[in-house]
Amino acid sequence: MPDFAKFDSLKPDVLKPFSAEARPVHVTTPATFGATLAALSPAQAAFARASGFDGKAGATLAVPGSDGDIGTALFGLGAAGDAGRVPLLFGKLATALPAGDWRLEGAVDDPSLAALGFALGSYRFNRYRAAGKDGPSLCVDPSVDRASVMSEALAVALGRDLVNMPANDLGPAEIAEAVRAEAARAGVPAAEHVGDELRAAGFPLVHAVGKGSDRAPRLIHFAWGDPTHPKVTLIGKGVAYDTGGLDIKPSSGMALMKKDMGGAAAILALARMVIDAKLPVRLRVIIPTVENSISGRSFRTGDVYASRKGMTVEIGNTDAEGRLILADALTFADEEEPELIVDMATLTGAARVALGPELPPFYTDDDALAAELQTLSHAIGDPLWRLPLWPAYAGWLDSKIADTNHISSAPFAGSITAALFLKKFVERAKAWLHIDVYAWTPSAKPGRPEGGEVQAARAVFHLLKRRYAG
Numbered sequence: 308m309p310d311f312a313k314f315d316s317l318k319p320d321v322l323k324p325f326s327a328e329a330r331p332v333h334v335t336t337p338a339t340f341g342a343t344l345a346a347l348s349p350a351q352a353a354f355a356r357a358s359g360f361d362g363k364a365g366a367t368l369a370v371p372g373s374d375g376d377i378g379t380a381l382f383g384l385g386a387a388g389d390a391g392r393v394p395l396l397f398g399k400l401a402t403a404l405p406a407g408d409w410r411l412e413g414a415v416d417d418p419s420l421a422a423l424g425f426a427l428g429s430y431r432f433n434r435y436r437a438a439g440k441d442g443p444s445l446c447v448d449p450s451v452d453r454a455s456v457m458s459e460a461l462a463v464a465l466g467r468d469l470v471n472m473p474a475n476d477l478g479p480a481e482i483a484e485a486v487r488a489e490a491a492r493a494g495v496p497a498a499e500h501v502g503d504e505l506r507a508a509g510f511p512l513v514h515a516v517g518k519g520s521d522r523a524p525r526l527i528h529f530a531w532g533d534p535t536h537p538k539v540t541l542i543g544k545g546v547a548y549d550t551g552g553l554d555i556k557p558s559s560g561m562a563l564m565k566k567d568m569g570g571a572a573a574i575l576a577l578a579r580m581v582i583d584a585k586l587p588v589r590l591r592v593i594i595p596t597v598e599n600s601i602s603g604r605s606f607r608t609g610d611v612y613a614s615r616k617g618m619t620v621e622i623g624n625t626d627a628e629g630r631l632i633l634a635d636a637l638t639f640a641d642e643e644e645p646e647l648i649v650d651m652a653t654l655t656g657a658a659r660v661a662l663g664p665e666l667p668p669f670y671t672d673d674d675a676l677a678a679e680l681q682t683l684s685h686a687i688g689d690p691l692w693r694l695p696l697w698p699a700y701a702g703w704l705d706s707k708i709a710d711t712n713h714i715s716s717a718p719f720a721g722s723i724t725a726a727l728f729l730k731k732f733v734e735r736a737k738a739w740l741h742i743d744v745y746a747w748t749p750s751a752k753p754g755r756p757e758g759g760e761v762q763a764a765r766a767v768f769h770l771l772k773r774r775y776a777g
Contacts, residue, residue: 335362
């Protein structure tokens with residue numbers, strides 16, 4: 308069983324208190340480059356000119372001092388409106404600077420976001436290989452709440468660690484252990500239903516999806532916070548590995564299926580942020596976790612199962628398992644009539660076809676929530692984009708023998724029809740938000756190393772913080 312407390316993929320000292328002794332990183336733009344050069348020694352200014360450095364977004368140059376060692380560095384912020392000027396741009400410094408303590412000097416629009424970008428860019432998943440050389444540390448501006456920024460970064464690191472772990476070391480039991488660890492960290496108990504207990508407990512779809520594996524399916528949940536505060540419930544899809552079941556994926560389709568629990572990872576990261584910030588909410592976390600495997604016990608295309616809601620569901624394809632386990636979890640959450648239900652899931656390839664890997668779609672009927680979330684998500688570098696719960700497509704989920712099919716009869720709008728299926732299981736909550744995440748960075752970006760990624764968690768955290776903590 309992995310010891311989640313001992314992962315060290317992000318060192319807490321990547322962000323340090325401000326120190327005037329730290330080497331400076333001169334932040335500059337093409338317009339201010341001349342003034343930046345004037346602040347350097349003549350030799351350093353000549354070196355910078357000779358290097359061709361011009362202040363473009365993300366450009367970094369280490370400049371030697373009089374003793375021949377690296378004395379300072381230049382970092383290009385780019386011009387306003389530059390496509391390369393992204394919110395987490397300072398994450399590039401975490402890989403471009405040599406080891407040691409550094410501080411930012413010059414105009415930085417948002418020192419807290421710059422510090423967060425640097426911290427997120429410092430993440431390294433070294434669990435299965437020798438750790439590399441120590442990286443740089445950033446001595447942050449005194450205006451930055453360093454503890455708050457590191458809390459957010461460490462929560463993202465937890466989620467990335469979970470996504471990056473291979474499925475042989477992270478099955479349903481280990482995902483449940485990660486949930487228990489977060490509950491224990493918050494000082495609250497967790498409740499769990501395992502294997503055949505799921506049917507008696509009222510989670511037949513979770514059981515149906517996971518019963519084909521010799522690693523038992525589970526649903527684990529915990530609650531934290533004052534019961535009198537607004538109820539916010541978080542649900543994450545925890546498919547430890549997805550073969551596609553009897554509708555088996557091709558080998559190319561299985562290459563990244565260890566990340567099919569990326570929704571659960573993002574929800575745990577979000578829960579940690581909320582708890583660490585002590586937001587005045589009554590938080591509930593629900594994680595259904597399974598492995599979609601092939602055996603004589605596997606569920607089949609054409610099977611019909613009753614859901615927790617009582618609605619019967621015809622199985623249209625066993626490779627659309629995530630929405631089934633979410634259906635029971637959503638019903639369970641909805642019974643408490645929370646103010647807000649948020650679910651995150653690596654649910655459809657159609658979402659990636661529509662918006663690519665960097666921009667997860669989200670769905671809600673709450674227009675005010677949608678507008679606030681979309682604007683906020685782009686501002687903090689955790690972008691989301693709203694897609695519609697288009698009611699005209701609901702008929703594509705009709706079944707001739709059950710209350711509903713769980714996949715569409717049409718080859719279009721796969722992410723929308725998946726969301727419409729989930730919507731059937733939410734009636735009492737005041738608002739519901741579904742986010743179809745990818746949970747992976749295919750190639751490194753500022754603040755986002757290649758590999759497992761926590762999408763949407765920071766955006767939803769800042770939304771909750773703005774709504775409930777002022």
